[in-house]
Amino acid sequence: xxxxxxMALIALVAIFAVVLLVRTxxxxxxxxxxxxxxxxxxGFRLMVLLPVLLSLALxxxxxxxxxxxxxxxxxxxxxxxxxxxWGWVGPVLRFALPVVLVIAxxxxxxxxRVSAREAVYKQTLESRDQVSSxxxxxxxxxxxxxxxxxxxxxxEDGQRVGNIFVHTxxxxxxxxxxxxxxxxxxxxxxxxxxxxxxxxxxxxxPGDADIWAVTFDxxxxxxxxxxxxxxxxxxxxxxxxxxxSDPQPRHMAEWVKRIGFPISALLLCLLxxxxxxxxxxxxxxxxxxxxxxxxxxxxxxxxLSEGWISHGGLSATQGLLATHGAMLIVLxxxxxxxFRGPWAR
Numbered sequence: 231x232x233x234x235x236x237m238a239l240i241a242l243v244a245i246f247a248v249v250l251l252v253r254t255x256x257x258x259x260x261x262x263x264x265x266x267x268x269x270x271x272x273g274f275r276l277m278v279l280l281p282v283l284l285s286l287a288l289x290x291x292x293x294x295x296x297x298x299x300x301x302x303x304x305x306x307x308x309x310x311x312x313x314x315x316w317g318w319v320g321p322v323l324r325f326a327l328p329v330v331l332v333i334a335x336x337x338x339x340x341x342x343r344v345s346a347r348e349a350v351y352k353q354t355l356e357s358r359d360q361v362s363s364x365x366x367x368x369x370x371x372x373x374x375x376x377x378x379x380x381x382x383x384x385x386e387d388g389q390r391v392g393n394i395f396v397h398t399x400x401x402x403x404x405x406x407x408x409x410x411x412x413x414x415x416x417x418x419x420x421x422x423x424x425x426x427x428x429x430x431x432x433x434x435x436p437g438d439a440d441i442w443a444v445t446f447d448x449x450x451x452x453x454x455x456x457x458x459x460x461x462x463x464x465x466x467x468x469x470x471x472x473x474x475s476d477p478q479p480r481h482m483a484e485w486v487k488r489i490g491f492p493i494s495a496l497l498l499c500l501l502x503x504x505x506x507x508x509x510x511x512x513x514x515x516x517x518x519x520x521x522x523x524x525x526x527x528x529x530x531x532x533x534l535s536e537g538w539i540s541h542g543g544l545s546a547t548q549g550l551l552a553t554h555g556a557m558l559i560v561l562x563x564x565x566x567x568x569f570r571g572p573w574a575r
Contacts, residue, residue, distance in 0.1 A: 231325050235291025242283045243276065250275050259368070267351075274348035281337040285495040286525070288329050292322055292499045293521055296506035316569070318503055326499040334492035338470050341488075346467040376400065379424070389414050394426055396451060405433040407449065415450075423450040483540035486549050490532050493550075497557050498525065504568035528557060 250272050257263045263271070296318065299308070308317075366384045371377070382393035391414075396407040409429025416422055426449045434441035465473065465484035473481040505521055535549040544552065 231291045231295045231322075233291075234294050235287045235329075238290040238294075239283060239287035242287055246279060246283065247272065247276060265368070270351060271348070274344055274351070277344040278341050278348070281333050281341060281491040284329060284333050284336070285491055285498070288326060288333075288495055289498040289502060289521075289525065292326065293502040293506055296322075296502060297517060300507055319500065322499055322503060326496060330492045330496050330499075333495050334489075337488045337491040342467055342469060345464070349464065349467050391424075394424075394429070396424075396426075403433055403435050405431065407431040407451070409449070421452055423452055425450045477546075479542045480540050482546040483536045483549075486539055486546050487532075487536050489550070490536075490553065493554050494528060494532065494557070497554065497561060498528070501557075501561050501564060504564040507568050524560075528553075531556070 251268070254263070254268050254271050258265050258268050298304075366381060368380070370379045376399045378397040380395040381391040384391050391412050392410065394407075394409045394412050396405075398405040398407075407426060407429060408431075409426035411428070412424055412426040414422065415425050426446070428447060429449060430443065430445050431449065432441060432443050465480050468481070468484070470485065470488070473485045501524070502521075505517060505524070507517070532553050535544065535553045538544040539546060539549045
């Protein structure tokens, strides 16, 4: 079970990392985020998703291992030796409980701290001026959408640029500035300037023939600092004590979501025991389909209950009983259906 769960976790992390990397690189390609922010944001997202990945890998490890015992007829031999299905619950719990404890720690305290660090990091990115987000070959737009800057090359220290194009919109007039080279300078008062050298500037009103053109040896473009407004903390960035101290619906929905990860992981591991039963003469894919459908339905139901709690339709206790209580009933039904009779030892 440990070997199968470990391989499943590695595969899941690889798949999610590739998907997140593609999305983050797409944002970086259009200038939405800086190129140096790709890896940190990828790391933050993977850490936040860790409870989900651990839960799924744990379920796969238990289910696939027990399914192989049935397919290879080893389970029948164990039963004839006196070890029935109930005898497998103990080893499954001994394997799953330490991992469930890790999932609980990560989901209740670890992931919220990572989310808080991610929010601070994103706010830091938003507060950086446009010059700080320049990247070679990428169009960079300021927060107000009034200036677009493109540089063909950028020095390693980020202070010198080559082949610059600047498009501005100011009081209804459009400006286009082009230069062969430039550098970034900071004035004594702390203002940042993009100083262009040996270039041209065109300015005018679209649709009007009155165009102003000038050739310059040195032209400074002031880059104003970004102003980021303060935001209220999101429930996913709050600690467990803070959520419980202010039991409003949004906070309780977040708390139910966090506590639901270890509960669902444990219940799914127990469900894997009867769900893994397979007739060696029958097809091998039916149980896998059932496992996938149950996992997807369970997680979707947990998500729905979180939304109901967030909007005040259910209390936290009702949400927990509705989702995990229903899963307990399904679990009991599977055990009764699979293991009643002489094999239920």
